[in-house]
Amino acid sequence: MRISSRFTIAIHIFACIDTFGDTCKVTSDFLAGSTNVNPVIIRKILGQLKKAGLIEVARGTGGTTVAKPLGEISFLDVYHAVECVGKGDLFHFHENPNTNCPVGRNIHHILDDRLLQVQNAMEEELASITLADLKKDTEKYLDENNL
Amino acid sequence: MRISSRFTIAIHIFACIDTFGDTCKVTSDFLAGSTNVNPVIIRKILGQLKKAGLIEVARGTGGTTVAKPLGEISFLDVYHAVECVGKGDLFHFHENPNTNCPVGRNIHHILDDRLLQVQNAMEEELASITLADLKKDTEKYLDENNL
DNA sequence: ATAAGATGTAATAATGATAGTTACATCAAA
DNA sequence: TTTGATGTAACTATCATTATTACATCTTAT
Numbered sequence: 001m002r003i004s005s006r007f008t009i010a011i012h013i014f015a016c017i018d019t020f021g022d023t024c025k026v027t028s029d030f031l032a033g034s035t036n037v038n039p040v041i042i043r044k045i046l047g048q049l050k051k052a053g054l055i056e057v058a059r060g061t062g063g064t065t066v067a068k069p070l071g072e073i074s075f076l077d078v079y080h081a082v083e084c085v086g087k088g089d090l091f092h093f094h095e096n097p098n099t100n101c102p103v104g105r106n107i108h109h110i111l112d113d114r115l116l117q118v119q120n121a122m123e124e125e126l127a128s129i130t131l132a133d134l135k136k137d138t139e140k141y142l143d144e145n146n147l
Numbered sequence: 148m149r150i151s152s153r154f155t156i157a158i159h160i161f162a163c164i165d166t167f168g169d170t171c172k173v174t175s176d177f178l179a180g181s182t183n184v185n186p187v188i189i190r191k192i193l194g195q196l197k198k199a200g201l202i203e204v205a206r207g208t209g210g211t212t213v214a215k216p217l218g219e220i221s222f223l224d225v226y227h228a229v230e231c232v233g234k235g236d237l238f239h240f241h242e243n244p245n246t247n248c249p250v251g252r253n254i255h256h257i258l259d260d261r262l263l264q265v266q267n268a269m270e271e272e273l274a275s276i277t278l279a280d281l282k283k284d285t286e287k288y289l290d291e292n293n294l
Numbered sequence: 295a296t297a298a299g300a301t302g303t304a305a306t307a308a309t310g311a312t313a314g315t316t317a318c319a320t321c322a323a324a
Numbered sequence: 325t326t327t328g329a330t331g332t333a334a335c336t337a338t339c340a341t342t343a344t345t346a347c348a349t350c351t352t353a354t
Contacts (some may be wrong), residue, residue: 001148001340002232002239004312009241011258015250027329034248037241038314043330060322062329073264085149092149092341094156094184101181103162106294110285111158114276118222121272125265138257147253148311151341174300185343190301207351209300239312 001092001095006082009035010045014073015138017055017066025063045082052081069134079126088112090119148239153229156182157192161220161278162285164202164213172210192229199228218279226273235259237266 012035017026024030028046032039046064049055054073056065066073093111097104130131155162159182164173171177175193179186193211196202201220213220240258244251288294 001151001230004148005239005241006312008238008254008258008262012241012244012250012254016248019250025329029329034245034251035241036251040315040332041313043332047331057330058322059330060320060328062322072179083148090150091155092152094152094159096180096183097159098181098183099167101163103159103166104181104183106285106288107155107159107162107232110281110288111155114222114281114284115155117276118269118272122265122269125268129261129264134257134261135254137261138253141253141257145149147249153341172300176300187303187344188342190303194302204301205351206301207299207349209351 003083005078006045006048007079009037010049010078010082011065011075013042013049013055014066014078015071015134017064018070018131018135027062027064027137031064033107048082049078052077052083054078069132070135071130073131074127075129075131076123076126078131079123085119088116088119088126090122091115092097094146109125150226150230152184153192156184156189157196157225157229157247158222158278158281160189160192160196160202161213161217161225162281163285164211165217165278165282168212170172174209174211178211178254195229195246199224201225201228216279217282218277220278221274222276223270223273224253226270232236235263235266238262255286 013031016031016034020026020030027041028042031037031042031046035042046055046057050057054067054077056067058064093108097107099105160178163178163181167173167177175186175189176182178189178193182189193202193204194281197204201213201214201224206234240255244254
C-alpha cells in the first residue's frame with residue numbers, strides 16, 4: 001500500500017503558491033492546470049490544508065496564500081493534514097486474532113509497540129524536513145542545471 | 148493509506164511457528180484458525196515468505212518451518228516479502244504534472260530525493276528489528292503479566 | 295496403487311479508498 | 325447584480341485488499 005498522491009499534490013500546491021503567489025492569483029483551476037489533477041480534488045486538498053491552518057483560501061474572490069513562513073511548515077504537518085493516519089495506525093492489523101490461541105491472544109499488544117516505533121521513525125523524518133528546505137533544494141537544482 | 152494486514156499476519160505466522168512448531172504441524176488451516184484469516188490468504192502469504200527464503204513449506208505432507216535463525220530475519224525482510232513497495236515507491240506521485248509549468252516540470256525530480264529519504268528512514272527502522280527481538284518482547288510481556 | 299491430507303492457484307465477489315466528473319449553492323468584490 | 329471563485333454533494337470508475345469456492349497437485353501412509 002502506498003501513501004496517496006494527496007501528499008505530493010499538497011507539496012506541489014505549496015511550490016506553486018511560493019512561485020506564482022506574487023504575480024498571479026493562485027486558484028484551484030490554476031493549480032489543477034499545473035498538477036494535472038481535477039479541480040475538485042484540488043479544492044478538497046486545499047480544504048484539508050486550510051483546516052490544518054497551513055494555508056488561507058479566499059472565499060468568493062478566490063486565491064490561496066500560505067499561512068506561515070515556509071520554515072515553520074514541515075512535511076509531517078502536510079502529511080497529517082491530507083492523510084488521516086492516526087497514532088499507531090500506519091500498519092493495518094488483522095482484526096480478530098483467535099483469543100483461544102496464546103499467540104492470537106497476545107500478538108496485538110506485543111507487536112503494537114514495535115509498529116509504533118516504525119511509524120514514529122517515519123514521522124520524525126517527515127518532521128525534520130520543512131518547505132523551506134525543499135525551496136532550497138529547488139534553487140540548488142535550478143542553479144546547477146542553469147534553469 | 149495504511150500498510151496491508153499481510154505484514155502483521157506474517158509476523159503472527161512466525162510467532163505461531165516458533166510457539167507450536169515443536170509440538171504440532173503448523174498448517175495453513177492451523178494458522179487460519181489462530182489469525183482468524185482465510186486459509187487461502189494464509190497460503191498466499193506463506194508463498195510470499197517462502198519465495199523470500201524466510202520459511203519452508205512442505206508440499207504434500209504439509210507444515211511450515213522457519214528457514215533461518217529468528218535473529219537473522221528482520222521486520223524489513225518480512226515487509227519486503229509481503230508488501231511490494233519498490234525503492235522510492237512508498238509515496239504515490241500524481242502522474243502527469245504539467246511540463247509547461249516550471250513547478251510541474253521540476254517537482255518530481257526535486258521531491259523524489261526527500262521522499263526516498265523518508266522511505267529509507269522507515270525501512271532502516273524496520274531493518275533494525277528482528278524476530279528474535281520480538282520473541283524477547285513476548286517473553287518479557289508474559290513474564291511481567293504472569294502468563 | 296490409492297486414499298488422505300495438505301499445498302498451490304485460478305476465478306469470483308464484496309468491500310473500501312482513491313480519483314475523476316458534473317452540477318450547483320454560496321460567497322465577495324467590482 | 326453580475327462575475328468568478330470556493331465548497332460540496334452525488335455519482336462513477338478503478339484499484340487493492342480480503343474472503344470464498346473449487347480443484348489440480350503433491351507426499352506419505354496404508
